Amino acid sequence: MRVSNQLLKRFRLCLRREDGGALAELAILVPFLVIMLAAVSELGRFFQQYTTLAKATRTASRYLSNHKLDATELGRARSLVVCGKLSCADATLPCCLAWLPATYASSQPVRQKSRA
Numbered sequence: 001m002r003v004s005n006q007l008l009k010r011f012r013l014c015l016r017r018e019d020g021g022a023l024a025e026l027a028i029l030v031p032f033l034v035i036m037l038a039a040v041s042e043l044g045r046f047f048q049q050y051t052t053l054a055k056a057t058r059t060a061s062r063y064l065s066n067h068k069l070d071a072t073e074l075g076r077a078r079s080l081v082v083c084g085k086l087s088c089a090d091a092t093l094p095c096c097l098a099w100l101p102a103t104y105a106s107s108q109p110v111r112q113k114s115r116a
Helices: 004-018 022-065 071-082
Strands: none
Touching: 022 071
């Protein structure tokens, strides 16, 4: 009887103490903070990729607007998008750029800008 009373008193004392409250709050908040950190980093990576793709596309379209539209110039523009140079050693395209045509249809007329 005496042992059970002592255990009951210790149990009640443990219920009243608040020593581990901060640790419990931290354990609850850490998963949310980790998810927020991951979301912010993924959002930053998304914007970086978007900006890179937009700049590469803009550069290739500027290049094509000043050059003849044939298969050679399309290949150079493709290399400009993929590598940032007019000629790439490894001209393999990433999957997001696989829609670019290898050659332009020769039946379509090519308009040249008159340089006066």
